[in-house]
Amino acid sequence: MRKKEVFAGVFAMILSLGVIAIPVLVRFGAGNDTEIHARVAESGGWMPDVIKAKAGETLHLRLISDDVVHGFAVGQMPETEVDVEPGKVTEISVEFDQPGIYTYYCTRWCGLNHWRMRGTIEVSGDSPAYAQSDSKPLYVTLGIDLDAPHPAVAIPSQTPSASRGANAASDLPDAYLSADYYRAHSPADAFSQLRAEPAMAPLEDAQVWDLVAYIWRANTSGDEIIDGQSLYQANCAACHGEDGSGEGVFADDLEEAGEASMQSMQGAHDMMMQRPVDFTDPRQMHGASPALLHGKITRGGMGTGMPMWGAIFSEAQIWDIIAYLYAFQFEGFTP
Amino acid sequence: MELTRNPLVKGVLKSRWPQWAFFTVLLAMFLFAIFAGIGGTPVGNHNFGIVFVWIAWWAILILVAVPLFGRGWCAVCPIPVPGEWLQRGAVLDPPPTNEQASKGRWLNLRWPNKLRNIWLQNTSFLLVALFSSIILTTPQVTAIVLASMLFLAIGMSLVFERRSFCRYLCPVGGFIGLYAQTAPLELRTKDKSVCVSCEGKPCYNGSQAGYGCPWQVFPGGLTKNTYCGLCMECLRTCPHDNIAVNIRPFAADLSKPSARLDEAYKAFIMLGSAMIYAAVLLGPWGSLKSAAYQVGSAAWFVYAAVFLVVILLALPGAFWLVVRFSAYLSLLRQKSQSVIRRNTSPRSDFSRLATALIPLGLAFWVAFSLSFVLTNGSYILMTLSDPLGWGWNLFGTAQTAWQPVLTFVLAPLQSLVLVGGFAWSARTAQKNAAEIALSPAPIIVFCLAVTLLMLWLLL
Numbered sequence: 103m104r105k106k107e108v109f110a111g112v113f114a115m116i117l118s119l120g121v122i123a124i125p126v127l128v129r130f131g132a133g134n135d136t137e138i139h140a141r142v143a144e145s146g147g148w149m150p151d152v153i154k155a156k157a158g159e160t161l162h163l164r165l166i167s168d169d170v171v172h173g174f175a176v177g178q179m180p181e182t183e184v185d186v187e188p189g190k191v192t193e194i195s196v197e198f199d200q201p202g203i204y205t206y207y208c209t210r211w212c213g214l215n216h217w218r219m220r221g222t223i224e225v226s227g228d229s230p231a232y233a234q235s236d237s238k239p240l241y242v243t244l245g246i247d248l249d250a251p252h253p254a255v256a257i258p259s260q261t262p263s264a265s266r267g268a269n270a271a272s273d274l275p276d277a278y279l280s281a282d283y284y285r286a287h288s289p290a291d292a293f294s295q296l297r298a299e300p301a302m303a304p305l306e307d308a309q310v311w312d313l314v315a316y317i318w319r320a321n322t323s324g325d326e327i328i329d330g331q332s333l334y335q336a337n338c339a340a341c342h343g344e345d346g347s348g349e350g351v352f353a354d355d356l357e358e359a360g361e362a363s364m365q366s367m368q369g370a371h372d373m374m375m376q377r378p379v380d381f382t383d384p385r386q387m388h389g390a391s392p393a394l395l396h397g398k399i400t401r402g403g404m405g406t407g408m409p410m411w412g413a414i415f416s417e418a419q420i421w422d423i424i425a426y427l428y429a430f431q432f433e434g435f436t437p
Numbered sequence: 438m439e440l441t442r443n444p445l446v447k448g449v450l451k452s453r454w455p456q457w458a459f460f461t462v463l464l465a466m467f468l469f470a471i472f473a474g475i476g477g478t479p480v481g482n483h484n485f486g487i488v489f490v491w492i493a494w495w496a497i498l499i500l501v502a503v504p505l506f507g508r509g510w511c512a513v514c515p516i517p518v519p520g521e522w523l524q525r526g527a528v529l530d531p532p533p534t535n536e537q538a539s540k541g542r543w544l545n546l547r548w549p550n551k552l553r554n555i556w557l558q559n560t561s562f563l564l565v566a567l568f569s570s571i572i573l574t575t576p577q578v579t580a581i582v583l584a585s586m587l588f589l590a591i592g593m594s595l596v597f598e599r600r601s602f603c604r605y606l607c608p609v610g611g612f613i614g615l616y617a618q619t620a621p622l623e624l625r626t627k628d629k630s631v632c633v634s635c636e637g638k639p640c641y642n643g644s645q646a647g648y649g650c651p652w653q654v655f656p657g658g659l660t661k662n663t664y665c666g667l668c669m670e671c672l673r674t675c676p677h678d679n680i681a682v683n684i685r686p687f688a689a690d691l692s693k694p695s696a697r698l699d700e701a702y703k704a705f706i707m708l709g710s711a712m713i714y715a716a717v718l719l720g721p722w723g724s725l726k727s728a729a730y731q732v733g734s735a736a737w738f739v740y741a742a743v744f745l746v747v748i749l750l751a752l753p754g755a756f757w758l759v760v761r762f763s764a765y766l767s768l769l770r771q772k773s774q775s776v777i778r779r780n781t782s783p784r785s786d787f788s789r790l791a792t793a794l795i796p797l798g799l800a801f802w803v804a805f806s807l808s809f810v811l812t813n814g815s816y817i818l819m820t821l822s823d824p825l826g827w828g829w830n831l832f833g834t835a836q837t838a839w840q841p842v843l844t845f846v847l848a849p850l851q852s853l854v855l856v857g858g859f860a861w862s863a864r865t866a867q868k869n870a871a872e873i874a875l876s877p878a879p880i881i882v883f884c885l886a887v888t889l890l891m892l893w894l895l896l
Contacts, residue, residue, distance in 0.1 A: 110529040121469040189483025191828025
C-alpha cells in the first residue's frame with residue numbers, strides 16, 4: 103500500500119512540476135536569438151528598443167506581437183519588412199555590412215502613437231561607421247529655419263498645370279530647370295522670380311504658375327512620383343490623410359490626446375501636439391521649398407508630433423515623397 | 438437504471454486509481470494554464486490559459502459535463518485536490534484508522550452555520566462575472582483568478598473540514614450544483630431504511646475503507662444532485678452496499694422544488710448573467726463591450742451597477758410580481774370554484790417556482806456557449822501546438838487559421854435549444870405551480886418573455 107501511495111504522490115508531483123519546468127528549460131536552452139516584443143506605443147512599443155549587433159554577422163530576430171498586428175522593418179533596408187502578428191513568432195535574419203546606429207520601426211498603423219514605435223540597433227565593428235549622409239542636409243547649407251512659418255507670398259488663382267506649362271516652356275531660361283534651383287526655392291519664390299523676368303512679361307499670372315508646375319514636374323519622373331505616393335500612403339497618410347488634407351485617421355485623436363500624448367515622451371515638456379499639415383493648402387505648400395520639406399521629413403517636427411524619418415527613408419525616397427507632395431497643388435503630377 | 442450493478446463500472450468507480458489519474462493530469466494542465474497566463478503570450482487567443490480554460494474546458498463543462506453528468510466535473514476537478522491531499526496527508530491511501538477518516542490533519546474547523554448556504558457562491562460567481570470581459574481575454578488575469586482559486590482551496594482545506602471550498606465558495610460549483618438537478622445521472626441510496634439503522638454512518642463519518650463525505654452530505658438523505666460531488670467516497674465506505682449510481686430521466690430533481698432563497702437566487706443570477714454575457718460578448722454594441730472591459734472606469738461602474746441591478750433586483754423583482762399575480766389568479770379561482778389552496782408563504786412560492794427557471798437557464802448557457810465555441814473552437818488546434826505563443830509547433834497545427842465551424846447550424850441549433858429549454862421550463866412551472874395550487878400561466882409567460890429576449894440577443 104505504501105509503495106502505491108509514494109508512487110501516486112511522486113508521479114503527481116513530477117507531472118505537475120514537469121509541465122512548467124520542461125518549457126522553461128527548453129526556452130532557456132534555445133539559441134541566443136534576440137526576441138523583440140511589439141506592443142502599441144501606449145503599452146511600451148518595442149521591447150527591447152535597443153539591440154546590439156556586430157557588422158558582418160547575421161542577427162537572428164524573433165518578432166512577437168503582444169497585442170495587434172504590427173510591422174517590422176529596419177530603416178533604409180526595405181527588404182527587412184515583415185508583418186508581426188499577435189501571438190505568433192516571426193523569425194528574420196538581418197546582416198549589417200557597416201557599423202553604426204540603425205533604426206527599426208513599425209510599418210503598420212497599429213494605434214494612435216504608431217509613429218512612436220521606433221527602436222535602434224547598435225552595430226559595432228572595425229570597418230568605418232555607416233552614416234546616413236556625408237554632407238550636411240540641404241536645409242542647413244541653405245540656412246533655412248525649419249520651424250519658422252513659411253506662408254507663400256503669392257498663390258495661384260487656379261490649379262497650375264505642368265502640361266499647360268510645357269507648351270510655354272521654350273522661353274524658360276535653363277537655370278530655372280536645374281535641380282539646384284528646384285530644391286532651393288518654393289513655388290511662390292519661383293513664381294515671383296519668373297514674373298520679374300522681362301521675357302515673361304506678356305504671360306498671364308496663371309501661365310507663369312503653369313511654368314512653375316512644369317519646373318517642379320521636370321525635376322521628377324513618373325516612377326519617382328509612384329514611389330513617393332506609395333511611401334506617402336504607407337507612412338504619412340495616417341496623420342496627413344490619403345488626400346493630403348491633414349485629416350488622417352489619427353489626426354483628430356492625436357489632437358485630442360494632445361499634450362498628454364506629447365508628455366509621454368521623455369523630456370518633452372514644452373512641446374505642443376499640432377494638427378498635421380494640410381498639403382492641399384496652397385499658402386502652405388507654395389511657400390515651402392523642397393529643401394525645407396526635405397529638412398522637415400529628415401529631422402521631424404521637433405515637438406509638433408511629426409516624427410523624424412531621416413533614419414528610415416533613403417535620400418532618394420525622401421525626394422520622391424517631396425515630388426509627390428506637390429501633386430496636391432499641381433496638375434499633371436498624377437503618376 | 439442502476440449503473441453500479443455492473444461489476445466493472447462499480448469496480449472502476451470504487452477504485453481510487455482512475456480518479457487519481459484524472460486529478461493528476463488535470464492538475465498538471467491547471468498548473469500549466471496558470472504558468473501560461475504568466476509566462477506565455479499576452480495575446481489571449483494564442484494562450485493555453487485562455488483557450489483551454491475558457492473555450493475548451495467551458496465547452497466540455499456546459500455542453501457535455503453538466504447536462505449529462507451533473508457534478509461529474511466536480512468529481513475530477515483539480516482545484517481542491519492539492520488541499521485535499523494535504524488535509525488527508527495522503528494522495529491515494531484511505532484513512533489509516535476509523536478515527537482519522539473524517540478528521541483533517543490541520544485545523545479541521547466546522548464551517549460557520551450562518552454561511553451554510555450558497556450565498557457566498559452566488560457572490561463569488563457575481564464577482565467573477567463582473568470582471569469576466571477582462572478575465573476571459575487577458576491571460577495574466579486568468580492566471581491570477583485560477584491561482585487564487587487554487588490557493589483559496591488549499592487554505593480552506595487547511596482551516597476548515599472536508600471540502601468547504603467546493604461546497605460553499607467555489608464560483609463554478611454553485612451553478613454546476615444548480616444545473617446538476619437536470620442531469621440524467623444520480624448517486625442515491627438503494628434503501629433508505631438501511632441507512633437509518635446503519636451504525637456509525639461511515640458514509641458520513643468515514644472508515645478505513647474511505648473518507649467521510651467530503652461534501653458534508655449524508656447520502657441517506659439525498660433527494661437531489663445539488664450538493665453531491667460524485668466523489669464516490671460513500672460507494673467505498675458503505676458497509677451495506679447501499680449506494681447506487683443511477684441513470685434516470687432528465688431533470689428528475691426539479692419535481693422536488695427547493696424553498697431556499699439562496700438557491701432561487703442562483704437561478705436568477707445564472708439566467709440574468711447568460712443574457713448580459715450574450716449582449717456584451719456577442720452583441721453588436723461596441724460601447725457596451727468597452728464599458729465591460731475597462732474595469733475601474735466610470736463606464737465600467739455604470740455597467741457593473743446595471744449588471745447587479747438587472748440580476749439581483751429587476752429579474753427577481755419581476756418574477757416576484759409574476760408569482761404574486763399567479764397567487765392572485767388562483768385566489769380568484771379559489772373564490773369561484775372553492776378550490777382549497779395550500780397555505781404557503783409568498784417567499785416560499787417565489788423560491789419553489791424559481792425552480793422552473795433552471796432548465797431555461799441551462800438552455801440559455803448552452804445556446805450562448807455554442808455561439809462562441811463554434812466561432813472560436815479553431816483556436817484550440819492552434820494553441821495545442823503552441824500553447825505559450827513561443828513559436829512552437831508541437832503537433833504541426835500551430836499555423837491553423839482561425840475558422841468558425843458549423844456556423845450554418847448555429848442559429849437553428851440555438852433556437853432549438855432555447856425553445857426546448859422554454860418547453861421544459863413551462864412543464865416544470867406547470868407541475869410545481871400545481872403542487873402549491875397556483876396558476877402556472879404567469880410563470881410561463883415570464884419564461885416566454887425572457888426566452889424571446891434571449892433569442893433576440895443571440896440571433
